[in-house]
Amino acid sequence: MGDRDLRGKPVADAILAEVKTAVADMADSGWVPKLVSITVGDVEAVDVYVRNQRRVAERVGIAFEERNFPGDVTQEEMEVAISTMNVDPRVTGIILQRPVPPQISIKALQSAVHPYKDVEGMNPTSIGNIVYNELDLAPCTAAASVELLKSTNLPLQGLEVVVIGHSEIVGKPIAFLLMAEGATVTVCHHMTRALSVHSRRADAVFVAVGKPKLVTADMIKPGAAVIDIGINALKDEKTGEETICGDVDYDGVSEVAGWVTPVPGGVGPVTVAILMRNTMIALQRQKNAYSSQFRSVATAE
Numbered sequence: 625m626g627d628r629d630l631r632g633k634p635v636a637d638a639i640l641a642e643v644k645t646a647v648a649d650m651a652d653s654g655w656v657p658k659l660v661s662i663t664v665g666d667v668e669a670v671d672v673y674v675r676n677q678r679r680v681a682e683r684v685g686i687a688f689e690e691r692n693f694p695g696d697v698t699q700e701e702m703e704v705a706i707s708t709m710n711v712d713p714r715v716t717g718i719i720l721q722r723p724v725p726p727q728i729s730i731k732a733l734q735s736a737v738h739p740y741k742d743v744e745g746m747n748p749t750s751i752g753n754i755v756y757n758e759l760d761l762a763p764c765t766a767a768a769s770v771e772l773l774k775s776t777n778l779p780l781q782g783l784e785v786v787v788i789g790h791s792e793i794v795g796k797p798i799a800f801l802l803m804a805e806g807a808t809v810t811v812c813h814h815m816t817r818a819l820s821v822h823s824r825r826a827d828a829v830f831v832a833v834g835k836p837k838l839v840t841a842d843m844i845k846p847g848a849a850v851i852d853i854g855i856n857a858l859k860d861e862k863t864g865e866e867t868i869c870g871d872v873d874y875d876g877v878s879e880v881a882g883w884v885t886p887v888p889g890g891v892g893p894v895t896v897a898i899l900m901r902n903t904m905i906a907l908q909r910q911k912n913a914y915s916s917q918f919r920s921v922a923t924a925e
């Protein structure tokens with residue numbers, strides 16, 4: 625690890641310390657969090673994510689259940705399963721891992737997850753809140769990436785930020801979260817004509833594409849912060865060993881950038897921590913809704 629590394633662990637540990645305290649506080653009033661993690665079929669990057677969710681959930685005291693569905697599951701079967709979890713009072717949060725097989729509509733399933741249990745903030749109702757600057761529960765990787773930028777202490781107001789990738793779950797939510805903080809945001813994608821003209825101007829570059837070494841040193845302004853969200857499988861020709869890398873040419877960029885998040889060891893751990901924090905926010909919302917409903921019933925008598 626280089627001295628310009630923006631490591632995820634310290635940021636994740638600070639978030640998880642707060643989560644652990646929240647779990648203890650809620651347990652005192654009888655509220656116990658449970659996270660259900662839905663996977664469909666079998667995807668390597670998803671396995672890593674779910675494995676780390678389980679490990680961290682156990683560390684902070686959040687009950688964890690993985691629900692894996694076969695790759696040929698039908699849309700209707702998925703919607704029935706989610707409806708059952710929506711009404712199960714023991715389930716606090718539901719996360720639906722991507723990708724899902726082609727016969728499944730991810731958007732329909734995200735809409736099927738009740739907003740109170742939408743710990744990824746991807747129900748259209750939830751993600752709409754980001755436009756209204758209600759940022760407490762946001763898509764995990766986007767929120768994690770912004771937390772990492774904040775840990776540089778760069779002032780966000782007026783900061784020139786370039787986001788490369790405009791997916792609904794990462795690129796776009798990052799742009800909205802940064803706009804809410806007053807940054808000047810440019811979003812690039814495969815139709816952007818001169819990517820490096822934009823990235824070289826930026827004080828901070830976020831990249832979420834899925835292309836190894838897409839971002840090279842000549843594309844980065846000296847001293848800029850580089851947040852690498854990409855996860856790519858790399859097979860070593862000689863040993864055949866498989867490792868992961870991001871979208872950034874780490875060796876070259878870490879000579880120029882002021883900060884660069886390593887992959888692994890950067891955005892990933894913070895994504896997991898944010899998911900745990902979102903689960904506790906969902907539990908608090910459920911508790912508030914329950915209390916106000918029964919308080920009104922109690923006072924109505």
Ligand SMILES: NC(=O)C1=CN([C@@H]2O[C@H](COP(=O)(O)OP(=O)(O)OC[C@H]3O[C@@H](n4cnc5c(N)ncnc54)[C@H](OP(=O)(O)O)[C@@H]3O)[C@@H](O)[C@H]2O)C=CC1
Pocket residue numbers: 669765788789790791792793794795812813814815816819832833834835853854855856891892895
């Ligand atoms: N660490 C974490 O927690 C997470 C990491 N990831 C990783 O982030 C990466 C992106 O995933 P995701 O956000 O789902 O994005 P998608 O895979 O859905 O889409 C890729 C995005 O990159 C854009 N793109 C493709 N080629 C280029 C290019 N040459 N220049 C600029 N933009 C380009 C695409 O634009 P267009 O649509 O116009 O083609 C699209 O917006 C993946 O590697 C994924 O594994 C994803 C989720 C969480």
Ligand SMILES: Nc1nc(=O)c2c([nH]1)NC[C@@H]1CN(c3ccc(C(=O)N[C@@H](CCC(=O)O)C(=O)O)cc3)C=[N+]21
Pocket residue numbers: 669670672673676719720721722723744764765793855887888889890891892893895896
């Ligand atoms: N709805 C949805 N939301 C996601 O956020 C989402 C998804 N689907 N599908 C899969 C991708 C991938 N993803 C990862 C998150 C953390 C690590 C992670 O913990 N990485 C660690 C550990 C890596 C390792 O253990 O080898 C690291 O980078 O240091 C990995 C992968 C989230 N994803």
